[in-house]
Amino acid sequence: MMKKSAPALVRRIPWVLVVFVAALTIPWVGSRYDTFLATQIAISALFAMSLNLLLGTTGLVSFGHVAYFGIGSYVCGILMKTYAVPFSIALPAAAIGSALGALVFGFFCVRLTKIYFAMLTLAFSQIIWAICYKWNDVTGGDQGIPDVPYPNLDWMSSIPLLGDLRIAQQFYVLTLIVVMLSLAAIQRIIASPFGLMLTTIRENPERAASIGLNVRRYELSAFVIAGGFAGIAGALFGIFNRGVFSDFVYWPKSAEVMIMTILGGIDHFWGPVVGAATLVLLNQEITSYTQYWPFVLGTILLLLLFVFPGGIVGGLTTGLEWLRRKTGRRASA
């Protein structure tokens, strides 16, 4: 009886809220640098989570997810810098812009399967990159859009504790709110009937069609939703980075978010978050020790993936399961 109810209890805890509250303490308990890292992790986590809606939930391998991150950061950056539009409008605009981009490109991508789908997503992301890199009048070309302003966070100053924070820390709080609301929404979507349909498509597209699903349309919907959330991450990142540049849309960033997602584990909701935190922290640690960091990082990643083929979270849950079975056997013996 006890053993049965324990996991149920764990599942009942609103983990997104718990993580939110824990992460919220960082500006007070940590250094300014910690807050800087935490902001980067939160944004990367949302980006990776949006990719995993395709990768882990729907079984679609997108090599070009950075396109929608990029569209989001450019839309938000341009609106806030060039047109002085408030963040509260620029952020939804970024999400909608990215979702529209995903709708147009996704329309073609979902007509292909497997590796051809992946290659087409990559090709479209390179088109977006080329546009961002060349369209000087709007995107600033290779100069990008420097000095994207922070949002107006005056409302925080009236709130006790928050008012004393520096603007970068206040922006972290804002980022955390946006990211956690997004994660909660994604979690809800995954648990919905729509999310269940996506998993059936991942498991067996032929069978999914036979239960009456228009597979392409569902895949396109997932693509658009994932693109929209990637756009939110991109918008936040442009502000965090104090500028939007064309390498935000360049393919290595697609690879990076893919690594985060797989490293953390695509089969578990928290996998992308853990992966994002791990990669950001590893990056920091290793760059400060050695100039050969890409090599060291690559080796560590390879080792991690060998030890945890299901990603870090996958490995941990398997380990816990094993422990529970072992202790359970001993208890019953």
Place this chain on the structure above:
Amino acid sequence: MLEVHGLSKSFGGFRAVSDVDLAVAEGEIAAVIGPNGAGKSTLFSLITGHLQPTAGRVLVNGRDVTGVAPYKICGMGLGRSFQHTNIFPKLTVLENVRAALLAHRGQGPNFWSRANQLCHGEAEALLASIGLAPQARATAGTLSYGNQKQLELGIALASDPKILLLDEPTAGMSASETHETIALIERIARERRLTLLFTEHDMAVVFSIAHRIAVMHQGRVIAHGDPAAVRADAQVRRVYLGDAPMGPRS
């Protein structure tokens, strides 16, 4: 109920299904038999829209559904199970049928409710009717082969079909599993007043439950009629039945 006229399918120059005519009346249990490679599975795929015919027509209740996409065919009351087990292996047994139930009810685009709070009773009842209630929480891919085939039947039934096409529903099963599965299919067909079209290599099974049998050979239907007529057909005996056991297995 289900009619097929002059249906043909060529792969390159090879005619896998060639000018097939078939009619299954409402409530009838019909079997398609024939040696390996006769074109049975291809015929089923043509009917359910998984393959586009080179020529011919498929009618469901008089309505032309030739070449209509599988996801639309499902909505017209035509369900199907596959020769090679076709389930959602990493989902639980319950989720497998729940997904099919939700899809059938048009809940697929609902992205805000919690899936695990919907269709609970129906999913449990469906599992009970196919004898999989005890395995409801198990991961579908870990079930025995026979149970996976039953689950596939459950997924097909979730769409509440009027016509059910079963491609070798007992393939790879032991004798006792075969026996149970056939009894199950017969019961469900009766309870739900299904029109059933199935393929099967076990002649004992075919001749025990089919009202009508069509025999395929090299893409063509070489004989059809009631079991007695088919059993007596000289050409059928020569190309197919031969020494295959035809009486009920003792």
